[in-house]
Amino acid sequence: QKEVEQNSGPLSVPEGAIASLNCTYSDRGSQSFFWYRQYSGKSPELIMFIYSNGDKEDGRFTAQLNKASQYVSLLIRDSQPSDSATYLCAAMNRDDKIIFGKGTRLHILP
Amino acid sequence: DTEVTQTPKHLVMGMTNKKSLKCEQHMGHRAMYWYKQKAKKPPELMFVYSYEKLSINESVPSRFSPECPNSSLLNLHLHALQPEDSALYLCASSQRQDNYNSPLHFGNGTRLTVT
Numbered sequence: 001q002k003e004v005e006q007n008s009g010p011l012s013v014p015e016g017a018i019a020s021l022n023c024t025y026s027d028r029g030s031q032s033f034f035w036y037r038q039y040s041g042k043s044p045e046l047i048m049f050i051y052s053n054g055d056k057e058d059g060r061f062t063a064q065l066n067k068a069s070q071y072v073s074l075l076i077r078d079s080q081p082s083d084s085a086t087y088l089c090a091a092m093n094r095d096d097k098i099i100f101g102k103g104t105r106l107h108i109l110p
Numbered sequence: 111d112t113e114v115t116q117t118p119k120h121l122v123m124g125m126t127n128k129k130s131l132k133c134e135q136h137m138g139h140r141a142m143y144w145y146k147q148k149a150k151k152p153p154e155l156m157f158v159y160s161y162e163k164l165s166i167n168e169s170v171p172s173r174f175s176p177e178c179p180n181s182s183l184l185n186l187h188l189h190a191l192q193p194e195d196s197a198l199y200l201c202a203s204s205q206r207q208d209n210y211n212s213p214l215h216f217g218n219g220t221r222l223t224v225t
Contacts, residue, residue: 044216045216051211098214
């Protein structure tokens with residue numbers, strides 16, 4: 001089974017600090033990686049995606065990909081209470097299936 | 111607001127009922143998906159349609175029957191469900207299934223309760 005692994009948390013971060021969310025994947029053939037935010041009782045919302053090694057920035061969010069280490073991360077700068085949610089990491093594997101990790105619960109402390 | 115529209119938002123059905131979930135997108139996407147999500151669990155892939163043809167069935171029980179009438183519509187027909195099938199059913203679309211540059215866009219989901 002090709003898996004995507006995340007620490008379930010909760011990860012508690014003070015307001016205004018940087019939140020760092022991590023994800024590893026087992027399928028070396030995975031092509032692209034996605035970060036979704038999901039509030040309780042709501043559907044997942046795309047934050048950003050990355051498919052090349054290195055960093056990709058979008059506003060307060062930075063995704064980082066290291067294919068050699070099979071590692072993906074999401075940094076959230078200037079964390080706000082509204083960032084409190086579950087963050088789902090997903091990977092498109094070699095079978096063109098998008099598979100989700102179990103998610104990390106993030107709690108921003110006011 | 112999402113560009114993928116799912117109806118109904120909530121559905122309660124008995125184990126002998128037949129019902130359908132509906133999904134619609136007008137983004138010109140050619141891949142559509144059904145995911146199932148139980149509480150505090152990640153979305154689990156059920157079906158994928160690519161160019162209106164079923165391309166992936168993740169060994170889903172036959173009491174779930176997908177249908178893709180055209181490139182904008184996706185249905186999930188439900189029959190003889192079990193209480194353990196109660197979950198949030200998510201529809202998603204993407205530009206193409208096999209494009210690494212093609213993220214999923216989710217609808218708001220249908221909260222299904224089987225009694």
